[in-house]
Amino acid sequence: MAKVAMTVNGKSVSREVEGRTLLVQFLREDLRLTGTHVGCDTSQCGACIVHVNGEAVKSCTMFAAEAEGAEVTTIEAMANEDGSLNTVQQAFQDYHGLQCGFCTPGMVMSATALLKENPKPSEQEIRDYLEGNICRCTGYHNIIKAIMAASGQEMPAMAAE
Amino acid sequence: MYAFEIERPTTLADAVAALGREEAQALGGGQTLIPTLKQRLAMPSVLVSLSGIAEMRGVSVNDAGLLCIGGGTTHGTVAKEAAAHYPGLADLASHIGDPAVRNRGTIGGSLANNDPSACYPAAALASGATIVTNTREITADDYFQGMFTTALEEGEIVTEVKFPIPEVSCYIKFEQPASRFALVGVFVAKSADGVRVAVTGASNNGVFRWSEAEAALSSEFSVGALDGLSVASDDMIADLHGSAAYRAHLVGVMTKRAVAGAK
Structure with missing residues (x-):
C-alpha cells in the first residue's frame, strides 16, 4: 500500500491505495465520485476522461499513485456553483x-x-x-x-x- | 492486474536505485504498459513511475543545434514545443493516439518499448537521433534491434533523445482503422548529409531504413526518384489488417507522400 494525496475538485484528499489502483477506481470507489465512467477499461472510449493538472487524461490508464500532488477535476465539478449546468x-x-x-x-x-x-x-x-x-x-x-x-x-x- | 508496489522517485538517481530492486519495471506514461498489466501479460513486483522526475522533461535546442527532448516528455508537449524547431517531428507527435493519450504517453516510453507499429522509432531512426540513457549514448542505428527489442540493458532509462534537425522532413502513416496505430508509417528526413528514410509498422523486424529509397532520394529529392522502387515483402508483417504484399506496397506509397509533403 502507498499513501497518496491529491486535490480533487478543490478538496484535499489522502488515502492508502494499492500500487495497482487506477485513478478511476480511486475516484469512483474510494471517493464515491461515480460521475466518471468506465466504458471499455482499455484506453479506447474516453468515458473516464478527467483533468489532471488541467490536462485531459484517461483515468483508467493512470495509477492513483501517479496523481500524487496533482489537481484532479472530474465531471462533478463542472456545474455552476448554484448547481445549474455550465x-x-x-x-x-x-x-x-x-x-x-x-x-x-x-x-x-x-x-x-x-x-x-x-x-x-x-x-x-x-x-x-x-x-x-x-x-x-x-x-x-x-x-x-x-x-x-x-x-x-x-x-x-x-x-x- | 497482479499486485505490485509502486515507487515514485523524483530524481533520476532514485529511479535508477529503485530499478535495481528485483523484478522492477520502469513506468513511463503507461499508455502501453498499463493495458499490458491489465491483461496480465507482465507481472513486475515493483513499478517505478518516472513521471515525477522533472529533470527528464522538456524540449530545448543545445549549442550544437540538436533538439533535445527529455525522455519523460509527453507527446502533447513535443507537439507544441518542438513545432518551431522541427515541424516534422512535432507533427508526428500530434497524431499519436488521441489527445488524452498524448497528455500521458512519453517519447522515452515509446522508444524503450519499440512497438513495431509505434511512430517515434521512425522519427529517431530517420533523423539519426541519439538515445541518451542514464549510463551512455546510443545512436539510433544501434539502438533498434527488432520488434520490442532495443539496446537498453535491464534497468537502463531513456533520459533524453537528441535529434539533428533536418532541412526538410515529413512523416506519413496509414492508420490501421481500429487501433489508429500505423499499419505503415514512413519518416523522410533530408539533411546536408543526404536523405534518410525509416519505415515503421511494416516489418517483422521492427523499424528499418529503406536504403534504396535513401540512395535515390539523396541523388534527387523528388517523388519521381522513387518510381520503380519497391521493398521485398518477405519480412513484412501479415495479419488480418493487411497482407505482407499490401504492407510492402504501402511502404512505397507512404514514402512518396512523405517526400511530397516534406517541409
Whole structure:
C-alpha cells in the first residue's frame, strides 16, 4: 500500500491505495465520485476522461499513485456553483448531444479541455479532438453541434443530414 | 492486474536505485504498459513511475543545434514545443493516439518499448537521433534491434533523445482503422548529409531504413526518384489488417507522400 494525496475538485484528499489502483477506481470507489465512467477499461472510449493538472487524461490508464500532488477535476465539478449546468453541459442538453448519456462525462471533459486551448475550434478540429471519445448513440453530429454552440459559433450545415 | 508496489522517485538517481530492486519495471506514461498489466501479460513486483522526475522533461535546442527532448516528455508537449524547431517531428507527435493519450504517453516510453507499429522509432531512426540513457549514448542505428527489442540493458532509462534537425522532413502513416496505430508509417528526413528514410509498422523486424529509397532520394529529392522502387515483402508483417504484399506496397506509397509533403 502507498499513501497518496491529491486535490480533487478543490478538496484535499489522502488515502492508502494499492500500487495497482487506477485513478478511476480511486475516484469512483474510494471517493464515491461515480460521475466518471468506465466504458471499455482499455484506453479506447474516453468515458473516464478527467483533468489532471488541467490536462485531459484517461483515468483508467493512470495509477492513483501517479496523481500524487496533482489537481484532479472530474465531471462533478463542472456545474455552476448554484448547481445549474455550465455552458458546455447546457449545450449538450440543448443540442441533444447525448442519448444514453454514458459517454457524456468524458465528452464534456474533453470538450472543456479543447475549448480551453482552442476557444473557437472548427468542426474538423472538434472531430479530431474527440478521436479518443467514443459515443455509440448520437453519431457525433449533435455532440459537435453542442461544442460549436458552447464556443459561441454558428452551427455549420453537416453532411449526412 | 497482479499486485505490485509502486515507487515514485523524483530524481533520476532514485529511479535508477529503485530499478535495481528485483523484478522492477520502469513506468513511463503507461499508455502501453498499463493495458499490458491489465491483461496480465507482465507481472513486475515493483513499478517505478518516472513521471515525477522533472529533470527528464522538456524540449530545448543545445549549442550544437540538436533538439533535445527529455525522455519523460509527453507527446502533447513535443507537439507544441518542438513545432518551431522541427515541424516534422512535432507533427508526428500530434497524431499519436488521441489527445488524452498524448497528455500521458512519453517519447522515452515509446522508444524503450519499440512497438513495431509505434511512430517515434521512425522519427529517431530517420533523423539519426541519439538515445541518451542514464549510463551512455546510443545512436539510433544501434539502438533498434527488432520488434520490442532495443539496446537498453535491464534497468537502463531513456533520459533524453537528441535529434539533428533536418532541412526538410515529413512523416506519413496509414492508420490501421481500429487501433489508429500505423499499419505503415514512413519518416523522410533530408539533411546536408543526404536523405534518410525509416519505415515503421511494416516489418517483422521492427523499424528499418529503406536504403534504396535513401540512395535515390539523396541523388534527387523528388517523388519521381522513387518510381520503380519497391521493398521485398518477405519480412513484412501479415495479419488480418493487411497482407505482407499490401504492407510492402504501402511502404512505397507512404514514402512518396512523405517526400511530397516534406517541409
